[in-house]
Amino acid sequence: MRISKHWILALTMTILPLLVAFNSGTVAAQEGPISAINNPNPGAELWQAVRGRLDTPATTQVKGHDSAVLVNQQGDQWTAVRNKELLPKGGDLLIVVLLIIGAVYAMRGPVTLHAGASGKEIDRHSVNARFVHWFLAGIFIALALSGLILLFGRPLLIPLFGKAAFGTLAYGAKNVHNFVGPLFPVAIFLLFFNMVSKNLYEKGDLKWFAQGGGMFGKSHASAGKFNPGEKILFWLTIFLGIVVSVTGYVLDFPAIASWIVATFPEFTQYRHVMELSHVIHTIIAVLFIALVFGHIFLAVFFVPGTLQGMVTGKVDENWAKEHHDRWYAEMKGSAKGDA
């Protein structure tokens, strides 16, 4: 037995190169390429169809989302993206942003007024502007907290509370997210129309960037009603808000995903629309939360007096002079007190 096996091996080793050489010779001699033998395997075809790799019609008596699909190939990809990309990287991003904020605060401290408070106040934000701001802020905080619970709760909160208590919390978070969420684009819409005119480009905005917004060095960077940093916050809020709202509506109302599948041939399965929406929604939402961390830090902790403008509507004259000099000059010039 052993000898014959060796013989076969030796024979193969000798003949195989000869065969290859012979075959390549005949291929070269022929005029066109050799076509593969067309002998499909019916079993293989069935399994290709089962895995959705062919456009084979599949039907079922059961009504439901994607019920005629036997094997959903994309689920594993989405699972990997959510568990191995979104969760760790989203968590890292938020922690890094908080660390940067802490470092900036430690190095530059709160930016107090050089001249101290003047005791005289001027109007900064109208009732409408404040209503729109806090309407949006309240919705945002509810959605951010409930969203973070749903995203990071399993690794962070289950070890603390246990599964049963966390399940109750997460159920509440889901319902808050589902029922408050649809109001978000309304708040974004109101914010846009209330504040867009004050957030357009003005002369001097580029200079503000060149000076790093006054973050470095002693000199104050000249600014109008909103400084360019605040303008960027405004426009990012509008654009991130639109994307997060559109994907959120898809996730919240299954009928929209069904409509997308029925309308756009690019999407063949309901759950693929949901998976894509979920990934975009999560990425944008985490970036949005990081942005708002920065906004809250700057307005509440880094530049004292800013929050007061959004709460009472009035700011100290020296605050206006030192942080929004062009707006202050404008206000003094027109003396209207209109915000």
Next chain:
Amino acid sequence: MARMKFLCDAERCIECNACVTACKNEHEVPWGVNRRRVVTINDGEPGERSISVACMHCSEAPCATVCPVDCFYTTKDGVVLHDKDICIGCGYCFYACPFGAPQFPETGAFGSRGKMDKCTFCAGGPEADSSNDEFRKYGRNRMAEGKLPLCAEMCSTKALLAGDGDKVADIFRERVMYRGAGALQWGWGVAYDKQGVKG
């Protein structure tokens, strides 16, 4: 310990949907929810095949890895079950599942998802075996009564097999050997083996 598995023999399934019906009846599954379904490929064409599919009780279950509240668990028989008291009905398991097993009754406002429902391999849930609570949430616990899933038990052509994975594999292997031309070589028996029987 036995590792429970489902197997549907596409050569035998005749799309009678009795497994679907039996499952709904046995577990009194809510309206609009089907724990099992039969999918037919190439319906009415040569090469038509039907396959009955439900939760396959995966080894590394994708549903369990994406669940934000970690409500899934695997029994010592390898059956993947979930706790409806913890489930929040987010739908992630449905996005992750290769087989479309998780189902959601549209009980909430605006047709929003209720708590997930899926095939339990007739093994109930975390509640006490055969209790009323268990039946209400998960259906009958046949495993606790020493019985196998009803869908497979009553399958008229024995296309659907359920039970210890080794035994199921043995039965299927025997069938494949008897057919003599691979598991699913449709048409080969007719074309090359007129007797229909081959060693």
